[in-house]
Amino acid sequence: MKIREIDVLVPIERYDEVESTSRLAREAVESGELGDQARMFVATRQTAGVGRFGRRWESPAGGLWCTLAWPINLSPRRVLDGLGLRIGMACVHTIEQTLGAHGHGDGVTLKWPNDVFVKGKKVLGVLTEVIERQGKTYALVGVGVNGNFPVTDLPEELRHDAATLMDLVHGRINLDRVLEGLRMRLCEALLTEGVSPQLLIDLRSHLYGVGRDVTITLPDRTRKTGELLGIDDEGRLRLRIDGEEYTAPTSAEIHHEQP
Secondary structure, three states, rough: HHHHHHHHHHEEEEEEEEEHHHHHHHHHHHOOOOOOEEEEEEEEEEOEOOOOHHHHEEOOOOEEEEEEEEEEOHHHHHHHOOOOHHHHHHHHHHHHHHHHOOOOOOEEEEEEOOOOEEEOOEEEEEEEEEEEEEOOOEEEEEEEEOOOHHHHOOOOHOOOOEEOOHHHHHOOHHHHHHHHHHHHHHHHHOOOOOOOHHHHHHHHEEEOOOOOOOEEEOOOOOOEEEEEEEEOOOOOOEEEOOEEEEEOOOOEEEEEEEO
């Protein structure tokens, strides 16, 4: 897909400061304004960014904060199958390419299902939502990248587990180029279906925390702790708990023990 083609397929709408790009995307869908046209909402700064499970996402100036609103024109069930993992690897490859251009491409991993870590520190987070309007299904893919600011710009309680691209390369990153690659790869993820053999290879080679103890929280809020073994052929987490293998549901939340 060429740049001109993707500019037509997914135009970008830019803002200096908003509460949340995901809120803008949702409003565009719910008002009927979006229709059958995909759109990417990008902000320099968010004042009320939202992460997974409704957690606050810190979004200072210098980062890349965006949401892709995508009307699903194919079979929603087939597109949504494995979508979170396809999006996760799209983000991994974007960060790998960005850091690799600066000679720092090693150590990029995926914290299941779709957060990106570099050398054990979070640099990118994803929130994917699915909403319906008048019988049509839309995917809202929110991505936050810690870009051109020092990690000290984040609240103190977040600094230990976070990194920024600027700190990693010891200089500023071209965020427009990051956005260009991210938009292209997210579109590819949304135009494909399921969990392919190549995706499984990529996931297994990039999965963060294999061999370490993790705790998963299930939908009923019960917890299980065990050694992370990897993922199965459907992209679900595999753990060893009390000597027996356990496969976690896709709705589980994973917490990594500090090494």
